[in-house]
Amino acid sequence: MIGKSSLLVRQIVRNAFVRAAHDHGGVPGANLPFDINNRFKLTAIMIAFFGSAFGAPFLIVRYQLTKLL
Template sequence: MIGRSSLFAKNAISTFVRNSSHGGFPGANLPFDINNRFKLTGLFIVFFGSAFGAPFLVLRHQLTKA
C-alpha cells in the first residue's frame, strides 16, 4: 500500500514538472538572473543589507528628531 502511494506521488510530481511552463531549467522561474554571479552578489548585498540596516536608520532618525 505504501509502495503504490509513493509511486503515484512520484508520477504526479513528474507530470506537474513536465507540464509546468517555467522553462525547464533551474532558475528559470526566479525574478532575477542567476547566471551573472557578480550581479547576483550585488543584489543579495543590497537586499540583505537594507533589511539589516533599516533598524539602525530608523533609530538614527528617531534620535536626531528635535
C-alpha cells in the same frame, strides 16, 4: 473511498509538477525573477536586498534619536 480521493490528489499534484517543469525546460533557475548566471550582479543585488533589511532598524533609530535633539 479514501484511496480514490488520495489517488486523485496525487494525480493533480503530479500533473501540476510535470507542467511546471516542462514550461521552463527543466533548466535550474529558469523560473526565478532574477538572473543567476552573472554571479557578481547577483551578489550585488543580494547585498543590497539583505543589507537594506538589516540596516533599516539602525537608520530608523538614528532618525528617531536625532529628532529628539
